[in-house]
Amino acid sequence: MSFIKVYIHFVWSTKNRCPFLATKEVRQKVWTHIKENAKEKGIYIDFINGYTDHCHCLISLGVDQSIQKVMQLIKGESAFWINKEKIIVEKFQWQSEYFAVSVSESMIDKVRNYIKNQEIHHSKKSFQEEYKEFILKYNFQKFDDE
Template structure:
């Protein structure tokens, strides 16, 4: 084959440091648009971005030119610097060190989009820890819980 053909959908999840509530509705739209631009610049266009006050979900098509770790590192670094310029309230903003990233099949794209769209409603009944543990278990991911929440 003379060309490389790749299509990888990835659902990325990470929280604010110590799950502090920083991402309120007054800034989320602008933050998500900024992150979308970062993704586009990394040839990994976002399909949907959403979340709540203390965490974010990003569904994107991962570029074959970049490692997933690099894409996430760039998203976190640039968006963290950006949000700190938005006022005193955000001066102490940081993302957590780790992340979750899960492949999504083509047939589950719309379900994942809907899941991300409904984050604020979803989290009226369930906290981030419960949600993240459920996702880890759904994807049969090995983890040690003592390292998840620092």
Template sequence: MANTYTQIHIQVVFAVQNRQSIIKNEWKVELYKYMTGIIQNNGHKVLQINGMPDHIHILFGMRPTQSLSDLMKDLKQHSSKWINNRSLVSGRFSWQSGYGAFSYSKSDLGRVLNYIKNQEQHHKSVDLHEEYLQLLKEFNVEFDERFILKPIL
């Protein structure tokens, strides 16, 4: 086949190390723009990004030119460096190891876009741990409870 045609939609969810609530409203939009740039520079298309002070959700169209694990390594590494180089938090910022990744059909995109856009409202009734477990169960992802989001210290 002369060309490759794909339609792959992925939502990734990942947390700040120790689930600390340290992503501040004052700079989160700039962080989201920076993260969008990283994803786009790797050839993918961001559809929605949002989060809470302790975690991020990103929905993007993924191109088959890179593995998800390589993209996530690049995204987390460079965004951590961006936060640390600007001294946006006291101490050293890092993301928790690991992430959740969930695929969606085109018909699901509207629902997922709204879900990510309305994170603040959603988290008034559901905390991150509960939300993450719901996603894992909804997608029938096998997991070990010991390794699901390290607790807040």
């Protein structure tokens, strides 16, 4: 039996960064659904939250899980569910892009706290500003998933 502990901080946005997730109620429904659906698929979401136009997830990858597959399962199913349940009026889509960064054991609590405080954080800084900072700070490489 293999034992692994690999935490990844995922962030992805709504299509064209539209503020589809406008209310706390809508966001809470979506986050709860994503977490429950992920659990059914054997994906461990440690913490999830976001704001009107994006989602943050702290996930512990399983032994047979890849970043790409986890994102495909979470984003694809949740968009389908949001549209099926008519959670919002417009057709809902997630942006195809996402970013993912590994999180060391010593930083887990800091990342959880950061994800937890998204509303406070984004009252000071937009998602687009944050996104640009992340790309520059971590020197991300872009990969085409399709």
